[in-house]
Amino acid sequence: MSGIRSRLLHLGVEALLFLDVINIRYLIGFAGGEGALLIGQGQAILLVDGRYVTQARQEVERVEIIEYEDKVEGIVTAILNDGSKTVGFEAQAISYDTYARLKESLKGLKLKPISDEIDTIRAIKDEREIELLRRAAEISSGALASVRDLIREGVRERDIALDLEFKMRHNGAEQVSFATIVASGTNTALPHAIPSTRKIENGDVVVIDCGAIYEGYHSDETCTFVVGQANARQKEVYRLVREAHDRALDTVRAGVPCSEIDRVARACIEEGGLGAYFSHGTGHGVGLDVHEAPRIAAKSKGILEAGMVVTIEPGVYIPGLWGVRIEDTVLVKEDGCEVLTKISKDFRILI
Secondary structure, eight states: OOHHHHHHHHHSEEEEEEEHHHHHHHHHHHSSSSEEEEESSEEEEEOOOOOGHHHHHHHHHSSSSEEESSSSHHHHHHHHHOOOSSEEEGGGGGHHHHHHHHHETTSSSSEEEEEEEHHHHHHBBHHHHHHHHHHHHHHHHHHHHHTTGOOOOOHHHHHHHHHHHHHHHHHTEEEESSSOOEGGGGGGGGGTOOOOOOOOOTOOOEEEOOOOOEEEEEOOOOEEEEEOOOOHHHHHHHHHHHHHHHHHHHHHHTTTTHHHHHHHHHHHHHHOOOOGGOOSSSSEEEESSSSSSEEESSTTBBOOOBBBBBEEEEEETTTTTTEOOOOEEEETTTEEEOOOSSSSOOEEEEE
16 A cells, blocks of 8 residues: 555545455455445445455455445445545546535535556566466466367357366365456357357357456456367468467566557558458556556556556457457566467467
8 A cells, every 4th residue: 555655645646545356456455345445545345234244354364354335335434434635546447426415414515536546556566466367367267278179060169168167266266357258159259258059060160268267366367269170260360360460479577668568569460451350459567456557558558567467368359250359468577578478379270
């Protein structure tokens, strides 16, 4: 919390109110699903309802814990007792109804929206966070490797997804990072395809995007395979996406603008005449959220710093045919990057 307190003066506030449970977990270690955290110059107060009091006492140190019956009323009381006259709050984590109630109850106080300060702090991981991210990547990569034999003609997308999610949980994941994507054939042209009852056919492209959560930290990895036999067009598009992936990886290091990583990947695919089919950014930060700062996209203003963990995931999606995405999660270093995800991204035909 020292990093947050040091920013209070810079932000022009006397206290900060956090409602995003991910940020609360990051700041004080409380992993409950509901609560509020008020941080002032000299104290920090965690407000929870009766469901989380025992958990909070087990997980949190050097923070006062207050139980509330009504969340907004609890926050109002804490702010008034704190005495702060200007309170910053997470603009993206508050509903209009909650804001309106706070404003009505705190007349005479200034409520100041804060947008991305905590995101900036969370973007750079410490050694403990990096080890947890490594372990999350090991769990998901290991599970994906163990289900490759199931990826064959006649097997349903949904069955592969279920087996993959079971193996991630069995191998130590708290839960999956997001709804696992298993797509085959024309479904692979949808970047966020939902596993269906479609059965894999000979010659299908199969895209699998999965992630595991370990002690709150996420992994994210995408592999693309071909089942049975691949045609020349499939091989060429895979080669192009792999080249974009590799060029982007070679560009990752501290001090490089995030937009430059995206430009390098996008230029490669545009050179191959498929730029119109690369429909998303090249990557994103990974941590306590599977999508967090920084963004690796054309309009990103961020600069990579050592300790950031980001994905590199160029893709090509041709409607009515198929798509290819290749994704690794990497740790940014001063002189390059370390790939945390474990599956080889060499072109592979599954028989």
